[in-house]
Structure formats: structure tokens, C-alpha cells
Amino acid sequence: MxxxxxxxxxxxxxxxxxxxxxxxxxxxxxxxxxxxxxxxxxxxxxxxxxxxxxxxxxxxxxxxxxxxxxxxxxxxxxxxxxxxxxxxxxxxxxxxxxxxxxxxxxxxxxxxxxxxxxxxxxxxxxxxxxxxxxxxxxxxxxxxxxxxxxxxxxxxxxxxxxxxxxxxxxxxxxxxxxxxxxxxxxxxPVQNVWGIGNRMMKNLHRMGIVTLGQIANYKLEHLQKRFGVMGEQLYWHAWGIDLSPVFGDFTKQEQKGFGHGIALLRDYNKEEIAYCILDLCEEACRRARTAGKAGRTIQLGISYSRDTAGGFSRSRSVDIPTNVTMDMYEICMKLFNEFYDGKSMIRHVNVGLTKLYDKEDADIQLDLFEDRTKKNDIGYVMDSIRAKFGSTAILRASSYTDAGITLERSKKIGGHYA
Missing domain, CATH: 3.30.70.270 (Reverse transcriptase/Diguanylate cyclase domain)
Known part of the structure; x- marks a missing residue:
């Protein structure tokens, strides 16, 4: 080289x-x-x-x-x-x-x-x-x-x-x-190299690749065909080449989505999980509103408890970009009711709002059959109250139930107690 x-x-x-x-x-x-x-x-x-x-x-x-x-x-x-x-x-x-x-x-x-x-x-x-x-x-x-x-x-x-x-x-x-x-x-060994996760390691092992040197001496076009852009990056990294910038404002990065997830402290059933999903949607949409963004794609991920394992991750797009909590919650619950197996206990939940638009652009797409102004205003009013008096100054009633998660999460930073 x-x-x-x-x-x-x-x-x-x-x-x-x-x-x-x-x-x-x-x-x-x-x-x-x-x-x-x-x-x-x-x-x-x-x-x-x-x-x-x-x-x-x-x-x-x-x-x-x-x-x-x-x-x-x-x-x-x-x-x-x-x-x-x-x-x-x-x-x-x-x-x-x-x-x-x-x-x-x-x-x-x-x-x-x-x-x-x-x-x-x-x-x-x-x-x-x-x-x-x-x-x-x-x-x-x-x-x-x-x-x-x-x-x-x-x-x-x-x-x-x-x-x-x-x-x-x-x-x-x-x-x-x-x-x-x-x-x-x-x-x-490839599994010890930064950027190579467990799934990629297994794929490389199936190809007979167990060390970084073997990646470097593999044909680039074969890696590209198998892994696409990731295959190309693997090849150049194996040769020690990295063109990512070393100077710049690294604090400013384009936001691609707003999401929240939680590993629950106990197993949740079908009825309880709705409260948890609502709290997560509230936080994701609050962050989107604060950033002046709205999203068209809504994602829900569910992982079952250890006893049953498994779960699902699905997404759905809406016609009008939104950052309204109840819009996101409604889609998440539709996804849940469609893909949930009906019996398993739940231990991990995450929601996401992606395919973002600037709020001003999203507002141009009007809905003739619904007064969206009131729905938008409620969220922004709640945000302003929380900004002034604290994150738990105003909450939905569901947050105060045993299945709600917002009160407990407010005591933590990065998922752990402050």
C-alpha cells in the first residue's frame, strides 16, 4: 500500500x-x-x-x-x-x-x-x-x-x-x-477491532476471515459485494486508512432522529406497556419540538422477557410530518397490536421518530379534516411549563401509575441515578 x-x-x-x-x-x-x-x-x-x-x-x-x-x-x-x-x-x-x-x-x-x-x-x-x-x-x-x-x-x-x-x-x-x-x-482477531460487532464477526468467520490481516488481503470488490459500503470501510480500515476529519466542530452533528428506549425493571404485560410507550413518545416528541423538527417515520421496538425471548421492531410512515405525542403514540400502539404475539411479557421498549423535516416545512402540509393547531399548541405549552418548573412539573395521568416510567427516569442521568 x-x-x-x-x-x-x-x-x-x-x-x-x-x-x-x-x-x-x-x-x-x-x-x-x-x-x-x-x-x-x-x-x-x-x-x-x-x-x-x-x-x-x-x-x-x-x-x-x-x-x-x-x-x-x-x-x-x-x-x-x-x-x-x-x-x-x-x-x-x-x-x-x-x-x-x-x-x-x-x-x-x-x-x-x-x-x-x-x-x-x-x-x-x-x-x-x-x-x-x-x-x-x-x-x-x-x-x-x-x-x-x-x-x-x-x-x-x-x-x-x-x-x-x-x-x-x-x-x-x-x-x-x-x-x-x-x-x-x-x-x-476481528472481534477485537473497534467497529466490528458480533454480527459482522460471525459473517466474517463464515467467509474464513478471523484476523484483520485477512480482511486487508481479501479482494475489495468481494467485500463490497457482500457488505456494501461497510465492506469498503472494513478494507480500508484493515490497511489503517481513515479519512474522517480530525478538525472541526464535533459538537454539531445532523440529527437523524429522536428516540428513547428503556430496559424495564420488571416484566410488563400488554395493558401496562401502553403507559410506558406513551411516556417514551412524550419524551421523543418533546426533543423533536425543542429542535424545531417533525418526523414522518415512527418506529417501535419490543423485546420480550428472558423466559420467552424474541420481540419485534417495526416502523410506519405518516403522510404529514409530526411531533405531536398522541400522533406518535397512536401509530406505536397500532404497530404493537399488529405485531405483538399476544402473550409474552415485555422487558425492553424503544420508540423512534425519524425522516425529519424542519417544523416550518411540515406546517405547510395542512390537513383539511383536522385542526392540528390545537394538538401542536398543547405540546409546546407543556414543554414551556417543564422548561420553567422542571421536567415533572406537568405530566399525563398515566405517568403516575405503577407502569409509568417518567417519574423514575427524571431521577437519572444516562439511565442511572445522578
Whole structure:
């Protein structure tokens, strides 16, 4: 591969190790790298998920971020704490502020609460080469917050991210240039490569592809024929090539839809699930109204409980774009009644509003048989009351039933208690 035609940048991918657990350890005055600590979503529920485990707990007992609270070993040295999402957000923001000491805002791309890309092109005279900059940032994060980080360095975002996942989590800092790809990345099993999920892994395995190097040496046209655009991306990533921008306003991204989902704390029956769907539609439409958008395609996804498994995901388009809660709810219930098997208990629900239009354009499409003005006004009035007095200042009566979810969700951030 001739890499001379492709851009070379100095990109760092920074990951805070066991971030939630590290923040909680520092709050308790413990060493995040030595203490055995687990952050649990809700310690009052034995089935609650372990959101984060300290490195020592992971190493000694094999606890992972998919473990359940009841699976934690009976060891008195293990500290269990509930999640405090506000604290994690606050620390994440402060770490991002620290990164502004090294790079301008347009060079910082926040990927998640505990992971960020930073492009450090042209900063050699100020801070040294890209490895020296990584070392300085890593030391600053440790000194100021007590949190250990792993940093991948690459010629683009993909290389920085993958070398961080595969090597920097063991060595602290790892680097991968284009020329290093065959040695450092090609031996990697495909399931360990960022961007390749379980379904894609199975498809690749059926083709006899088990490593990234085998993707790189597969015929591009065959991958395109099998996977379309994704096949092309797989091929170029296998060669370490990524043309995604490294500078820009990464906070502004085109909104493609508004959706909400929830994993229920217990099984819901057919009658109860209607209240849950209504609450989810209310939130999705509120977000659409706030953004000045309306959608034509409405989606409903239902997953049954573990006892029966299965479920369905279906969508339907409407003639007039809408952000009216009851419009969306009506379609969702039609989909539910059409595709629900009639007997299974339900454990997960999600709704979505897509194929968006600007609200002004949507208003042009008038309905001669219905006064839509009143239906629209109700939603906007409710939104303004909530904006002024809080998210639970005005709710539908169904939200106050045992099957309603809005009151409980209002206490959480990112699905977990603040």
C-alpha cells in the first residue's frame, strides 16, 4: 500500500481507565489502581449491572462491565458503591478543560464520557513531539485527578483508537503509524477491532476471515459485494486508512432522529406497556419540538422477557410530518397490536421518530379534516411549563401509575441515578 497519498496527522486517543470506579475511589481516598471497587447501577437490585470495576477487581476476580451485582464474589475487601452520574460528568468536563491547555477546541473530539480524540498537529515547539505530548497529558490527568489513562497515538483517528484498545491499555502509551499496521494490527482477531460487532464477526468467520490481516488481503470488490459500503470501510480500515476529519466542530452533528428506549425493571404485560410507550413518545416528541423538527417515520421496538425471548421492531410512515405525542403514540400502539404475539411479557421498549423535516416545512402540509393547531399548541405549552418548573412539573395521568416510567427516569442521568 502506498501511503504517500493519505494524510498524516498527530492524533491521540485518550481513555480514562475504569473511569467511574476511579472517580469513586478518589472520592473515598483510595488508590484507583489498587482498591477493589465496583460501581453498581442500583445496589438495591441484585440483578443490577456492574457499570465499572477497578483494575484490581477485574484482574483478581474477572469482574467485567457486563457482570451483575449478585455475581460479585463474597469478599469483604470489595467496596460496592452506587453510580453517581453527575460526578462522572463533572470530572469528564474538567478533564476536557485540561486538554484545552494543549489543543484548540476544534482539535478535540469527545467520543464518550471517558474517551476523547485530540489532534496535536504543529505543537512540537510548545510541547515536544506527539509521544511527549501524550506523556505530559497523561501525567497531568494523573496529578490533577488521580486517574490513570491509556493513550493511543496514530496517523488518524482509527489508528489512534485501535492501538489504544489493543496495546496502550497494557503499556500506558502505544503508537501506530501506517507502516506499523501489518505488525501491530493485522494479527488481531476481528472481534477485537473497534467497529466490528458480533454480527459482522460471525459473517466474517463464515467467509474464513478471523484476523484483520485477512480482511486487508481479501479482494475489495468481494467485500463490497457482500457488505456494501461497510465492506469498503472494513478494507480500508484493515490497511489503517481513515479519512474522517480530525478538525472541526464535533459538537454539531445532523440529527437523524429522536428516540428513547428503556430496559424495564420488571416484566410488563400488554395493558401496562401502553403507559410506558406513551411516556417514551412524550419524551421523543418533546426533543423533536425543542429542535424545531417533525418526523414522518415512527418506529417501535419490543423485546420480550428472558423466559420467552424474541420481540419485534417495526416502523410506519405518516403522510404529514409530526411531533405531536398522541400522533406518535397512536401509530406505536397500532404497530404493537399488529405485531405483538399476544402473550409474552415485555422487558425492553424503544420508540423512534425519524425522516425529519424542519417544523416550518411540515406546517405547510395542512390537513383539511383536522385542526392540528390545537394538538401542536398543547405540546409546546407543556414543554414551556417543564422548561420553567422542571421536567415533572406537568405530566399525563398515566405517568403516575405503577407502569409509568417518567417519574423514575427524571431521577437519572444516562439511565442511572445522578
Amino acid at each position: 502506498d501511503y504517500s497519498h493519505y494524510p498524516r496527522n498527530d492524533v491521540l486517543c485518550i481513555d480514562m481507565r475504569s473511569f467511574y470506579a476511579s472517580v469513586e475511589a478518589m472520592k473515598l481516598g483510595e488508590d484507583p489502581m489498587k482498591v477493589m471497587l465496583a460501581v453498581v447501577g442500583d445496589p438495591n437490585r441484585p440483578g443490577s449491572i456492574v457499570l465499572a470495576a477497578s483494575p484490581t477487581l477485574k484482574k483478581r476476580y474477572g469482574v467485567s462491565n457486563v457482570s451483575r451485582y449478585f455475581e460479585l464474589p463474597n469478599d469483604p475487601n470489595i467496596i460496592v458503591v452506587p453510580a453517581h452520574m453527575v460526578d462522572y460528568l463533572r470530572v469528564s468536563i474538567e478533564i476536557t478543560k485540561l486538554l484545552h491547555d494543549y489543543a484548540p477546541p476544534e482539535a478535540i473530539h469527545q467520543y464518550s464520557i471517558d474517551e476523547v480524540w485530540v489532534t496535536v498537529n504543529g505543537l512540537q515547539k510548545l510541547f515536544g513531539d506527539r509521544r511527549e505530548i501524550a506523556q505530559k497529558i497523561q501525567k497531568d490527568i494523573l496529578d490533577r485527578f488521580g486517574i490513570t489513562s491509556s493513550i493511543g497515538i496514530g496517523d488518524n483517528k482509527f489508528l489512534a483508537k485501535v492501538v489504544m484498545d489493543l496495546h496502550a491499555k497494557k503499556t500506558g502509551i502505544a503508537e501506530c503509524r501506517y507502516e506499523d499496521v501489518p505488525e501491530k494490527l493485522w494479527p488481531t
